[in-house]
Amino acid sequence: MSQQNDDIDYNEDGDESDISENESGMETDEDMDEPGDISHGPWICVPTDETYVMPVIPNDFVQAPAPQNRPAVTARPIDYFDYFTVDNENDTNVIDILVSETNRYATQTIQSNQQPLPTFSRMHHWIPTDRTEMRAFVGLMMTMGMIKKPTIESYWNKSGDTYLYHSPSFSQIFSRNRFQNILRFLHCNDNRTAIPRGSPGYDPGHKIRPIFDILNNTFHTKYNLARDLTVDESMVGFKGRHNLVQYMPGKKSHRWGAKLFVLAESDTGYTSQVMLYSGKQARVRRAVHGLGYTVVTDLSSKHRGKNHHLVLDNAFTSPTLCRDLYTHNIYNTGTVRVHRKGMPRSFKTTRVAKGERVARQQGPIMAMKYGDRKEVTFLSTFEGPR
Template sequence: MASSSKKLQFDTSDLDNNMISSGSEDEFAESESDYEMSGGEEDSSFSSSSDNCASANDDDDQTQLNCSANTFVEVMDETSDNPPPPSFVYAEVPGPKHIPANATPIDFFNLFFSLQLFTIMVTETNRYARQVIQSTHLSPNSRIKQWQPTTVAEMRAFIAVILNMGLIKKPTIFSYWSTDANLLTPWFSQMFSCNRFQLLLRFFHFVDNSKLHPPCHPIYDPTAKFQVLVDIANDAFRRYYTPHQQLSVDESLVGTKAHSQLIQYLPNKHHHRWGVKFWMLCDSVVNYCLGFYAYRGAKSDDDKNEIKENGLGYVVVMKLLALGNYMQKGYHVFCDNFFTSIPLAEKLYSVGTYLTGTIRRNRKFLHMVFCQIMLQKKSQRNPVLLVSTSSSATSSEKTIRNRQSVKKPDVIFDYNKYMGGIDSSDIWHTAI
């Protein structure tokens, strides 16, 4: 590397077979297909493997490595005699914070669904109802004529019904109010009449539509109708929880049948294949979501110059860490090969943050010898190259499935352990 203050460890080993969505060939295929379906921003962090190898200096060509099926190399800057810097100190106290004494489940619910959020829901829902009634010619029997302004108490009940519908699956909205013996669930009719619930659902809003730009406008924002909810959620996530040292970054897909330019198609997602894609940062130990934001597509002008210079993955990781001010605190970020690059590793190291992740062999700035290692590794089914600014070049022997003992570099075990936070989060919100 160019500076003695940085060290990288590279490993070419196969990952555990239990890594379904964050490693191995499946991970690579998903990341590539998602990127292409998203419109494919021009990412300057990629180059062909032959270009990378050809760009190495003549001195590098003389470097010899004995490449085996499991080669692990610690790389230090050979141009300086300075010792490596001390490790970044993680001094945070992980866990919940600002929690009421003797808190009950409803107290935790109120931390995230605050009075401020319900007030916004009530204000904008009533506003949108007035706008529709005033601008629409209603038929004599229209249900909309029965509209009465909602309140915070009623809006809380409405959200409770929405959440319970996610737990109790039925084929249609009408079936929740069915009196048939095989569909009857009295709780819903005790909360609302079917007509009142449908009216609330019809007018439910977070923003004033009159202040939004239409889709044809040059500064149209496709996330504007729910961005206020994202902002409030991100604020609550960081206010009430301090994460463990290990963090993970990945994508998450929220399924929807709505018509929007935000819709992405991710064929390898099992819970949904069509939906809105969010970039997400999670605590890798307890899978708590720390921050997220919506991907607006390749045509978006957001961070366009930086994406062109450093790549989309670089920009996503830096923005997510900035959301919660997680830099300069000794955190350790784990990510897959869509995000990992040498410039990202260097940048995070310069701001006191570790990085570990799989990396594609055609990334720019990879040394020629690592291209050779990757090409020579023929014995494994899923050849994988990892980069880490934290793990040392050591191996451990651990017992895995069927009580078999296996010896692998520590960085492999760490990556398998801490890379699944977003996938677990997906399972939770899919279940709800």
């Protein structure tokens, strides 16, 4: 670069995909050249010592983090369960949905059966469930997550090799057959309203969508988040057959399962919003700026105008995202790939020794490349190069 351009850098056009190392199938158009792309000006070289102050100072955070209308100090654990599963705004709750849809599916299944039921079929003994029984059922399902046994039947076994591991509370609350009958018909949504695969509006998560909607709303309304937030991906381990199942070889805990994108409070890990990744074939709305951009803007949309600070990794961060979040009073800091569209061109070739750093600024965005055990590149609209 010539001497006259030492303090000016230009945008990297970008040629790298928006797919993280652990996100096969997350295709994007974020780093592709687009007709009519408008430049936001050059990247200006700035000092990296204590003397430099960002010209744009972040606004004060305007929300006090705290639970909203939480249960009394003397509340029971079940009261906290209800606190997050009852959506007062929409007059619905998780238990009522499970009861109505489980009863509906049981009726549909039994009535549609063209063949006589086997003599010992549990369906002969089906009776509709109710709220009290469903709460007990959910409680036992949660207990199974804490007490691991090889089969469902083993929770009711009282003899043989499992005698010492007997769990008497299970048989005191449910007979085994009744528990398995409810499990057989357990449903969250009406199958008749599902849009066929390949049709406009198809939702791979249709079967659990009502529960997702309730929890996302209650998680948001029952707790005011602190300033610092983060978006990341999570896996719910599952090896069964379903079109939501993803394979992510980089994950140590679960390599197979349903992938979630989560907006959480950085300090506590409190989950505020969850988005189910339904696969590239099911995405109806084209991610013009990439899937990472769409995930972050959708998850953070309810928190605009409060001056939150959102921390991201390089699967999501880009100059376009930083700029657009900033316009909605959401500050952003995150690692970023040097080949992202709009990054300083010099960052692609500049090498920094351990402990050294170089910085560029474009409007409210600060880009910094830092030498640690390996080179790390950041973008921020919240902090300067210090």
